[in-house]
Amino acid sequence: MPSNQALFSSHPTETQVVLHSALRYAQIASMIAPPVYLLRTLILRRRPFSVRSLMHTSIAWTGVGALGGAGLGYGESAVRDRLIRIQSDAQQVRSNDYSIISATLSALLIPAIFLRRASLPSLVLGGASIGLGIGVWAHLGERLGKGEKVGVQDVTGEVPGVGDAAKKA
Numbered sequence: 001m002p003s004n005q006a007l008f009s010s011h012p013t014e015t016q017v018v019l020h021s022a023l024r025y026a027q028i029a030s031m032i033a034p035p036v037y038l039l040r041t042l043i044l045r046r047r048p049f050s051v052r053s054l055m056h057t058s059i060a061w062t063g064v065g066a067l068g069g070a071g072l073g074y075g076e077s078a079v080r081d082r083l084i085r086i087q088s089d090a091q092q093v094r095s096n097d098y099s100i101i102s103a104t105l106s107a108l109l110i111p112a113i114f115l116r117r118a119s120l121p122s123l124v125l126g127g128a129s130i131g132l133g134i135g136v137w138a139h140l141g142e143r144l145g146k147g148e149k150v151g152v153q154d155v156t157g158e159v160p161g162v163g164d165a166a167k168k169a
Helices: 013-043 051-074 079-087 090-114 120-145 150-158 163-168
Strands: none
Touching: 013 051, 013 079, 013 090, 013 120, 051 120, 079 090, 090 120
8 A cells, every 4th residue: 555545545545646746746846846946045146045945935935836836736627536546656656755855844944044043833834845945856856866767747747737748748
């Protein structure tokens, strides 16, 4: 049994798909937010760098990604077929595991490191948001280290709109 089944299995099938889509889009957004923020502040020098602003940006992007993913997951028509594909994709399960573990660790470590630079709720939520992306990056790095090929579909996975287009091509 895939390890992420326990995370979502207590919910009805449609809810499982919505939760998965929300998680996947949150992961994608959290992979993009920190590099974009750092580019904007350190290279383009539009605003000065601050930990508080990085945490708020990460929370906002991850929240928007999760809400967008949940909305797209809710609109998915072939729910049962899609759920079977999600549960049988070992790489997707592993990516979710890495992401959730990394989010938990980051939610604990970021406040310990930057406690005086931002409020505790911002640090915990921002750390978890950044951790989601770090987990996906770590999973992709592990696959590259093993010599496996990594493509766009490995990042997008089973997300409505993006993953489905890659599967049909």
